[in-house]
Amino acid sequence: MIKNILNKLPRKQGKLVENRDGRSSTFSSNVSTASRNNNTPGSRSGNSNAGSHSGINSTLNSSVNHGNKLPHILNMKENGNTGVLPYELLPSFKDVPNVEKQNLLIEKLNLCCVVFDFTDPTKNLKEKDIKRQTLEDIVDYITSAKGKFPETVMQEIVRMVSINLFRTLYTQPREKKVLEAFNLEEDEPLMDPAWSHLQIVHEFLLRFVASPETDAKLAKRYIDHFFVLRLLDLFDSEDPREREYLKTVLHRIYGKFMVHRPFIRKAINNIFYRFIFETEKHNGIAELLEILGSIINGFALPLKEEHKLFLVRVLIPLHKPKCVPTYHQQLSYCITLFVEKDCKLADTVIRGLLKYWPITNSSKEVMFLGELEEVLEATQPPEFQRCMVAERAFFLWNNDHIENLIKQNREVILPIIFPAFEKNARNHWNQAVKSLTLNVQKIFSDTDPELFEECLLKYQEDEAQEEEIKIQREAAWKHLEDIAAVKVSINKPVLVSHRISTNPLSG
Numbered sequence: 001m002i003k004n005i006l007n008k009l010p011r012k013q014g015k016l017v018e019n020r021d022g023r024s025s026t027f028s029s030n031v032s033t034a035s036r037n038n039n040t041p042g043s044r045s046g047n048s049n050a051g052s053h054s055g056i057n058s059t060l061n062s063s064v065n066h067g068n069k070l071p072h073i074l075n076m077k078e079n080g081n082t083g084v085l086p087y088e089l090l091p092s093f094k095d096v097p098n099v100e101k102q103n104l105l106i107e108k109l110n111l112c113c114v115v116f117d118f119t120d121p122t123k124n125l126k127e128k129d130i131k132r133q134t135l136e137d138i139v140d141y142i143t144s145a146k147g148k149f150p151e152t153v154m155q156e157i158v159r160m161v162s163i164n165l166f167r168t169l170y171t172q173p174r175e176k177k178v179l180e181a182f183n184l185e186e187d188e189p190l191m192d193p194a195w196s197h198l199q200i201v202h203e204f205l206l207r208f209v210a211s212p213e214t215d216a217k218l219a220k221r222y223i224d225h226f227f228v229l230r231l232l233d234l235f236d237s238e239d240p241r242e243r244e245y246l247k248t249v250l251h252r253i254y255g256k257f258m259v260h261r262p263f264i265r266k267a268i269n270n271i272f273y274r275f276i277f278e279t280e281k282h283n284g285i286a287e288l289l290e291i292l293g294s295i296i297n298g299f300a301l302p303l304k305e306e307h308k309l310f311l312v313r314v315l316i317p318l319h320k321p322k323c324v325p326t327y328h329q330q331l332s333y334c335i336t337l338f339v340e341k342d343c344k345l346a347d348t349v350i351r352g353l354l355k356y357w358p359i360t361n362s363s364k365e366v367m368f369l370g371e372l373e374e375v376l377e378a379t380q381p382p383e384f385q386r387c388m389v390a391e392r393a394f395f396l397w398n399n400d401h402i403e404n405l406i407k408q409n410r411e412v413i414l415p416i417i418f419p420a421f422e423k424n425a426r427n428h429w430n431q432a433v434k435s436l437t438l439n440v441q442k443i444f445s446d447t448d449p450e451l452f453e454e455c456l457l458k459y460q461e462d463e464a465q466e467e468e469i470k471i472q473r474e475a476a477w478k479h480l481e482d483i484a485a486v487k488v489s490i491n492k493p494v495l496v497s498h499r500i501s502t503n504p505l506s507g
């Protein structure tokens with residue numbers, strides 16, 4: 001009955017084309033049809049639709065001429081039927097002549113366009129295993145291929161990859177809460193149940209991009225801006241295994257397709273902008289920063305204004321989100337690379353760090369201090385003089401380079417930090433802090449005894465003056481209280497004499 005219904009439906013019949021060995025193939029007609037469609041007027045072969053969005057939509061329709069097996073399977077998938085008709089393993093590449101391998105590859109790619117439901121582990125076990133074996137087979141073929149991939153093959157490859165990878169990411173339900181480093185570490189990452197297939201598709205894409213047989217000038221028509229954007233969307237996946245693959249794939253694409261480099265940088269910046277100023281939620285910030293670390297490392301000198309703006313508008317504000325601990329290591333590496341490439345940027349970086357300096361979060365403060373130490377280590381004396389700050393980060397003296405910089409500028413630094421050191425040494429509750437303070441004071445005293453003695457005398461004078469002002473203030477308030485008490489007892493208004501108002505009350 002089903003056969004009778006299907007026979008009544010209008011459909012375009014594909015012609016049988018004889019192969020060189022005399023055998024007929026039902027697939028060749030589709031290849032030629034796809035090729036003709038790409039060359040028709042008004043259609044751009046380099047359009048992203050050819051390799052991605054229209055390719056996804058047309059996959060099911062383009063497979064009607066692939067024999068009797070694939071049409072049924074794909075039609076059932078298209079109709080939303082949960083059942084799958086016979087889904088059989090295709091021959092191995094080693095079992096067919098060389099002239100047949102390209103057609104077999106395309107047929108296998110179309111077989112892999114069927115996406116299975118992995119939420120039910122007991123469903124379609126045989127078909128899932130057939131697809132896994134087919135994916136592994138085409139990975140091996142791509143790896144060992146000899147000769148440039150033709151455009152038709154590239155189109156089918158990108159279409160298969162797009163259908164399998166570009167999907168709505170599944171997120172496990174979690175309570176809405178502030179994202180802190182410790183909370184994130186306690187949460188178990190979500191592992192995609194379809195990873196057994198997704199991993200092989202990622203590996204296939206990676207090997208295709210990295211293959212010397214992939215012509216970048218031809219492949220850029222299909223691995224285009226739309227494809228890159230969809231790939232970047234996947235970085236928000238909660239599965240760390242997928243983000244690790246994506247990091248490698250995107251880095252390969254950036255290296256191979258030079259024409260896409262400005263667009264990739266801009267697209268990544270947009271992700272950061274949305275993260276910093278809107279959502280503060282994204283799973284792939286660390287991986288994206290890791291990619292940018294390699295990109296920044298390759299920046300030519302002198303740095304372009306575009307790259308300096310990236311530092312100021314993106315990297316420095318990335319210290320703002322509450323979840324900065326999850327990607328701080330990669331962020332600090334990128335920041336330090338900029339300072340190493342252009343030491344004049346140290347002033348900009350340090351002032352930016354101080355702008356977002358954590359006040360009440362001690363763990364973040366420790367991270368910021370570590371980053372500040374790395375930046376100062378790459379700072380030259382002229383830049384250090386421009387950005388000297390009075391911070392209680394005396395343990396940075398463990399770094400010889402920073403210690404030498406501070407010693408060279410001790411006449412400016414010591415008078416600023418001496419009061420803080422004295423208060424720490426006398427009153428700080430933490431014994432370790434008091435000990436470190438005394439060690440730093442001793443270094444200053446040994447380096448320049450006269451300057452240290454001068455700062456000590458100045459501090460003692462200021463302290464005595466503050467004590468005198470405090471005594472005068474207390475006396476003034478006591479006098480006011482006495483006058484008020486007298487006036488109240490006789491029900492008279494309280495008047496303050498001019499003599500009292502001359503006493504110093506500031507402080």
